[in-house]
Amino acid sequence: MSIIDNINKAFDHRVRLGIMSVLVVNEYADFRKLKELLDVTDGNLASHARALEQAGYITVQKQFIGRKPNTRYMATTQGKNAFQDHIDALEALIRKNT
Amino acid sequence: MSIIDNINKAFDHRVRLGIMSVLVVNEYADFRKLKELLDVTDGNLASHARALEQAGYITVQKQFIGRKPNTRYMATTQGKNAFQDHIDALEALIRKNT
Structure with missing residues (x-):
């Protein structure tokens, strides 16, 4: 059991x-x-979003709004739960020293 | 100003x-x-420690204890301060959603 075991690589x-x-x-x-919000490049955002999608933590919805293509992301229930566990693990590790 | 600006890449x-x-x-x-403690390979630990050393956040001391070589790491004041800022930034980002 390592002190960083519960930190989820998918969110790291x-x-x-x-x-x-x-x-x-x-x-x-x-x-x-x-x-x-994140001030990142298109490619950077797309690759991190794809990794979260492949992990089942977010879903992507592609649609046209008027004539314009639109990409929309939503967190899955699995994603919300896993992220909460990740935050708890980060805080446990961090609290060890504040 | 992005919501993840204050997260320090050196600790990421x-x-x-x-x-x-x-x-x-x-x-x-x-x-x-x-x-x-971290349950990582020698190479993995050494490469991450070297990055923290190059950033000025930790120092490395190499010595012999008896006949055995020993490698010892210490956080620098700069490292402790930067890490506290990093933790504050993580908690600010995380607190936004708990």
Whole structure:
């Protein structure tokens, strides 16, 4: 049992922390909104979002709004639960020293 | 200003979180002790420790104890302060959603 065992590799990057932090308190967030909030490149956001999607933690919805394509992300229940466990593990590790 | 701006890239990996969490509450930790606590390979620990050393956040002391070589890590004041800022940033991001 290592002191970092409960830290979830799928969330172990600040962009992924940022994506999940937004999606667990919002019904959804558009690609552009997340990009703006996190101040990351399209490619960077897309690759981290894809990893979270493959882990089953978020879903992606693609649609047209008027003539414009729109990409929308939502956290899954599994994602919200796993993220809460991850936060608890981070806080347990951090609390050890504050 | 992005919501993840204050998260320090140098600490943005669970092994580095683990190393710093141990070193900010202990005067020092030996390579073997850290390896045991974090349950990581020699190479993995050494590469993350080197990155923290290059960032000026930890120092490394190499000595012989009896006939045996010993590697000892200590957090620098700069490292302790930067890590506290990192933790504050993580908690600010996380608190946004708990």
